Amino acid sequence: MNEQVTFKLNGKDVSVPKGWTVMEAARRENVSIPHFCWHPGLKIAGVCRFCMVEVVGRPKLEIACNLPVTEGLEINTKTDVVKDAHKWGLEFHLINHPLDCPICDQAGECKLQDYYMEVGKYKSQMTRPKILKPKALDVGSELVLDTERCILCSRCVRFEEEVTKTNALGIFSRGDRSIIGTYNEEKLKHNYQENQVDICPVGAFTSKRFRFKQRVWFLTQKESICPGCSTGCRISVHAKPQERRYFRIKPVLDKEVNGYWMCDIGRRTFEHHNLENRLDSASLVKRGNGELAALAEQLEASSPRDIALLVSAQYLNEEYQSFFEFFVKELGVQKVYQWREPTEKRDDFDNILLRGDRNANTQGLMGTLETFGLSRNARNEFDDCLKSKSKVVIALCPEITSGFPSLGTHLTQLAEMPFVSLWTCLIEATEIKGLENLIPMKSFFEKKGTTLNYNKVERKLESPYPSAVFGALDVSEAVSALRSEMRKMLGKD
């Protein structure tokens, strides 16, 4: 079935499945072939002519990205002719390039820079002035375009054609005046714009949100899962933990779930993690564990029948487990309500990645409810909780608010109930009068554990950042602190 072909790559025998290109084979073998236009998530264009390799026995160099491996082929990627081709290729690409690396956000992750250092290092022979092109163009809500930095690799054009199917970008004019752009200065309107920043090998597309904020080499990267919807794209979170600041999110290849991409809604899910948007213990009315002690008192004084749990689907499986373990198993609470946006269109799908269920862990919550024999409660909604006449409500607040327009109203309504303990990471909660018991929570990227995506694929959060605020807890930590508060109280009696 899986027919193999064997060829020689820099003198070494290599076998790959039939149909693979030399580029793909070399990548698997960790042989770097410099390239601009080829991208594993897009169709082959063969326009940058940079991935030149020597084919023994053939008179001219050929491009590796469009060269299928055939039996007995002999490829060299490091010989002098190849090196010479790289120099020429780069020199052509840089003829009209503005060389403004010091103010370019791509610096540090730019293929032009990387390859110049790797295979370039020539002296410019150009004596004629450079051709000037439009700069700092506003081409969409997320993007700025500098057409002088563009090397015309057409990756962005193919992305609009193949992935979003919007055909919004094209290459206009010809020759050295060729220019990338939209029709009649229209704007890109889709929810996948920032992928252009990632696939653009140079600094032509930059992100409005990230531009001029930070030099990329100062950032720490940790893998996580996007909390933006029930797809659960695999991501890398870029931050400066020492300054307790999050800066941006990039997708990480996950063939099963998100491929190479992620959406712009997901890219924005780092913002609420930052200090100024966070509830920390210093912003509380009572300090430190005083809040948990107050809750413990209330729990102590109430019968389980008067206690309700209001749970959003944005927490991790492990958190649900300890939450229900304590409140349902140990305290005997039976009133459980799901806290969801009433207008949500849970089954919507944009046919790329984004789903109408804007909660990362609906499946995980359902599953946990089931293990605790609470499946029937899954249908209880926010309004039912309001009407439940409960005296004490423990509420696990949603943290991704973009898909939750009713959150403000909900919080105001909750504030009218007798005693609500709101477990949240959002500073907004302090602005609502009457919400007095607030427990500062860790945000999504600060926790370790698992979720289940819409398709019940397990998503792992393995390398959390230290919390950006002091005194924040995850649900399990809050539950054990609460448990010991209650023990303390019993001991005192």
Next chain:
Amino acid sequence: MSVFSEKLQDKFKHYLARYETRRSAILPILHEIQDEYGWIQPEHIESLEKEYGLAKVHVQEVVSFYSMYRTEKPRPYRIYFCDNIVCTLMGAEKTMEKIRKVMKSYEDKGLESPFSLEGVPCLGVCDGAPAMLVNKERYLRVDSEKVEEILMKYGA
């Protein structure tokens, strides 16, 4: 209702069926539009997307690649004057200077000149240098006197 005439639409359909990809039909379709309307207007490009699914961007790529597609309303009489070697040696520059003067005389009177002037490569009639085209009409040995007569014919 289409902005294009029935006749034009039939031609479009013919081209769209003729090639392996619909995108390939953009080139001849644009020629037809230019022949009919004199230039390619934004509403044509937008209608091609709406009515035939040819992406605006793809059409604009072709329009901007070829300098002979017109994207501005042309003057009634377009003069293409050969500015290559033989015609230049035979005094093309002097004649063109004359044409510019005639064009300017319109502006001085606050009128729009009915002519436009563009230098073009060899017209293949070097034995008749200096040579020019007015729209699709060819004129040979146009010196600065003869050119005045010719322009008069067109209303100057």
